[in-house]
Amino acid sequence: MIKRVKTGIPGMDEILHGGIPERNVVLLSGGPGTGKSIFSQQFLWNGLQMGEPGIYVALEEHPVQVRQNMAQFGWDVRKYEEEGLFAMVDAFTAGIGKSKEYEKYLVPDLTDLKGFIDVLRTAVKDTGAKRLVVDSVTTLYINKPAMARSIVMQLKRVLAGLGVTSIFVSQISVGERGFGGPGVEHGVDGIIRLDLDEIDGELKRSLIVWKMRGTSHSMRRHPFEITDGGIIVHHDKVLKRGGIFETE
Numbered sequence: 001m002i003k004r005v006k007t008g009i010p011g012m013d014e015i016l017h018g019g020i021p022e023r024n025v026v027l028l029s030g031g032p033g034t035g036k037s038i039f040s041q042q043f044l045w046n047g048l049q050m051g052e053p054g055i056y057v058a059l060e061e062h063p064v065q066v067r068q069n070m071a072q073f074g075w076d077v078r079k080y081e082e083e084g085l086f087a088m089v090d091a092f093t094a095g096i097g098k099s100k101e102y103e104k105y106l107v108p109d110l111t112d113l114k115g116f117i118d119v120l121r122t123a124v125k126d127t128g129a130k131r132l133v134v135d136s137v138t139t140l141y142i143n144k145p146a147m148a149r150s151i152v153m154q155l156k157r158v159l160a161g162l163g164v165t166s167i168f169v170s171q172i173s174v175g176e177r178g179f180g181g182p183g184v185e186h187g188v189d190g191i192i193r194l195d196l197d198e199i200d201g202e203l204k205r206s207l208i209v210w211k212m213r214g215t216s217h218s219m220r221r222h223p224f225e226i227t228d229g230g231i232i233v234h235h236d237k238v239l240k241r242g243g244i245f246e247t248e
């Protein structure tokens with residue numbers, strides 16, 4: 001029996017037939033505002049509630065902003081940071097401003113992949129992390145798309161070796177097919193795609209598990225909502241063109 005990591009996101013583990021197989025690297029792909037950050041933060045918070053330490057690597061937003069955003073959903077990670085069970089890796093400020101005084105894990109230069117990986121390794125060892133989120137991995141290769149696959153593979157090797165289960169957030173543009181970055185989709189173990197589509201004058205959220213090594217999973221497109229308590233996935237419903245139909 002393979003071990004699985006439960007996302008704890010209502011409805012999601014049903015779709016994954018129990019959870020994400022341990023040590024998988026999952027690409028969480030979607031356009032702007034589709035809920036990638038919220039999904040990955042909820043994954044980490046739920047891990048903390050289950051006694052699994054976690055790491056959030058912030059490349060797109062200031063760590064202070066990330067903590068605030070999470071707290072708005074009731075996910076206040078500061079206590080866990082103080083206890084050494086959660087780490088925020090600041091790969092956003094490059095040490096400019098006050099953050100170098102209070103951020104314990106800081107990536108000074110994003111072009112130095114080895115340095116970046118060293119910071120992650122230290123954070124994983126310090127916290128005993130079982131879950132890790134890179135938000136977003138796209139930022140690491142935005143100026144060098146030809147390197148995308150190689151960067152993802154290097155990260156994957158290190159993280160799987162450390163025993164963590166990871167979510168790599170991948171940004172794509174509105175209407176773009178695919179999952180972001182040439183070849184990245186073959187390198188990762190799983191792909192979950194979040195979508196926001198205008199249907200009859202209304203934006204509807206849905207997600208689909210495109211692949212997940214090590215397990216069977218739902219092949220359907222499921223609607224989901226973002227609420228004040230986070231994401232709720234309707235695993236018993238499927239989004240078809242034009243509206244929602246019950247499947248069960």
Ligand SMILES: Nc1ncnc2c1ncn2[C@@H]1O[C@H](COP(=O)(O)OP(=O)(O)OP(=O)(O)O)[C@@H](O)[C@H]1O
Nearest residue numbers: 030031032033034035036037038039171226227228
């Ligand atoms: N409390 C809330 N209730 C309902 N919806 C919310 C709430 N807070 C945020 N949202 C929705 O979540 C969206 C932002 O989600 P998130 O930051 O996870 O997106 P993202 O996919 O990471 O986007 P980007 O790639 O642009 O950073 C907002 O645009 C809004 O529609």
